[in-house]
Amino acid sequence: MEFSTIPYDRSIDRKAFDCGLHPALNAYIAQQATQDEKRNVSRTFMLVEDGQLLGYYTLANASVVESDLSEEQMKKMPRYPMPAVLLSRLAVDKGQQGKGVGRRLMRDFFQRVYAISKNTGVAFILVDAKDEKAASYYRDLGFVETNTSPLRLALSTGTIIQGFKALETAQQPS
Amino acid sequence: MTDKAKSQPTTKGHPVLKEAGSGSFVTLEITGDSSQLKVLRIQVPRIKLFRRFLRTPVKVKQVTNRAEKLSLAAMQKEVQELKQQMQALMDGIEHTQEAVVVDLVDLEGLTVMSSAVAHEMLDNPPQPNANLQALLALR
Secondary structure (H helix, E strand, O other), rough: OOOOEOOOOOOEOOOOOOOOOOHHHHHHHHHHHHHHHHHOOOOOEEEEEEEEEEEEEEEEEEEEEEEOOHHHHHHHOOOOEEEEEEEEEEEEEEHHHOOOHHHHHHHHHHHHHHHHHOOOOOOOHHHEEEHHHHHHHHHHHHOOOOOOOOOHHHHHHHHHHHHHHHHHHHHOOO | OOOHHHHOOOOOOOOEEEOOOOOEEEEEEEEEEHHOOEEEOOOOOOHHHHHHHHHHHEOOOOOOOOOHHHHHHHHHHHHHHHHHHHHHHHHHHHHHHHHHHHHHHHOOOEEEEEEHHHHHHHHOOOOOOHHHHHHOOOO
């Protein structure tokens, strides 16, 4: 069965969701996500099975600026921040942890960024890790720390594009 | 520069100078406001206690000895020079801050990356590593 998420649906029971690790992630989906959707601040995607919320992630647009730019570099770079997509939250219900749900949510997120990058400029993919364990997971995928915080990590969108294009090429009939 | 930044001592520690006449040690409390430069005398009874004395400086006493007065005058000249250097530094910092604001408009809410790392990632995005490639291949 193809794994896919659905756009945020407020009719899904969100109060029962418990990631067991960070109360802020439970509170967000239960109380804040509806507001952010209404105001177009961020988009949340849910993984639902038999009406039960198994996991979710939230993404929003973000910007990256460079530090310590030399005069030469300043001449080459645009005078505005570079566009990025931020994975601001990702959570899996504690009853579903250890079953690969988080990995599949990540894959869904990358697939979505790949689609977005075909229509608008996305230089970087940013993630906000909730703790060092999560940051270590992202580093294993190739993310690097930013100067903003050790828990704000970045990956070049070009890396994801290369990965998906290689898969598409491999799947084409010869 | 804010009033708070001007009034608070620098966090880099205090320079320690040896006074020529008495051989005692003095230190300068440097703040953002160069007019607030203070000369503080410290005593060093034992080397192990030196750091503790640095944190609890003692006010300069009025000197009566001529040799001490002369050395104090030399020191005041040195202090004056230091004040000028401090002022030049402060001017430089204010100028740099102004330039950053002009160039980046507003850093709040933005993710900051080292330009070298950002350029490398943009110009030569790395191939997905094995972990990432396996994740992308999930169905």
